[in-house]
Amino acid sequence: MSRPGGNPALTEHQFTTDREEPCTAKLQVRVPPSMLDELKEYQNWQEIVRQVLAEELVKLRKQKKTG
Amino acid sequence: MSRPGGNPALTEHQFTTDREEPCTAKLQVRVPPSMLDELKEYQNWQEIVRQVLAEELVKLRKQKKTG
Numbered sequence: 388m389s390r391p392g393g394n395p396a397l398t399e400h401q402f403t404t405d406r407e408e409p410c411t412a413k414l415q416v417r418v419p420p421s422m423l424d425e426l427k428e429y430q431n432w433q434e435i436v437r438q439v440l441a442e443e444l445v446k447l448r449k450q451k452k453t454g
Numbered sequence: 455m456s457r458p459g460g461n462p463a464l465t466e467h468q469f470t471t472d473r474e475e476p477c478t479a480k481l482q483v484r485v486p487p488s489m490l491d492e493l494k495e496y497q498n499w500q501e502i503v504r505q506v507l508a509e510e511l512v513k514l515r516k517q518k519k520t521g
Binding site: 418426 | 476482
């Protein structure tokens with residue numbers, strides 16, 4: 388919904404995503420500062436985190452089935 | 455430092471860690487809700503996250519050197 392005086396066609400211009408599922412949940416984990424610093428050197432570090440977690444979950448799922 | 459009236463020997467009893475480096479930095483990343491839900495099914499999910507990130511950083515470091 389656009390605010391009064393705002394862009395009447397906001398929905399045409401606002402942020403959208405091509406992802407299958409939008410990244411709306413917030414993952415918060417405490418980590419060693421050196422790890423966080425090193426990770427943030429990479430421009431796409433958020434995407435790196437999502438990628439490795441997705442891969443890890445696939446592994447864990449398999450372990451569950453076989454274990 | 456102990457507060458007035460508090461445990462005068464607080465440092466002997468307060469939380470400490472055996473880690474090489476304490477987990478004092480906070481990693482915050484937006485992820486798909488389904489990923490977060492699945493991850494949190496594991497009791498030690500924070501440790502899982504730290505572990506896969508540590509492994510990924512090792513890989514990325516090697517790529518930097520060779521690439």
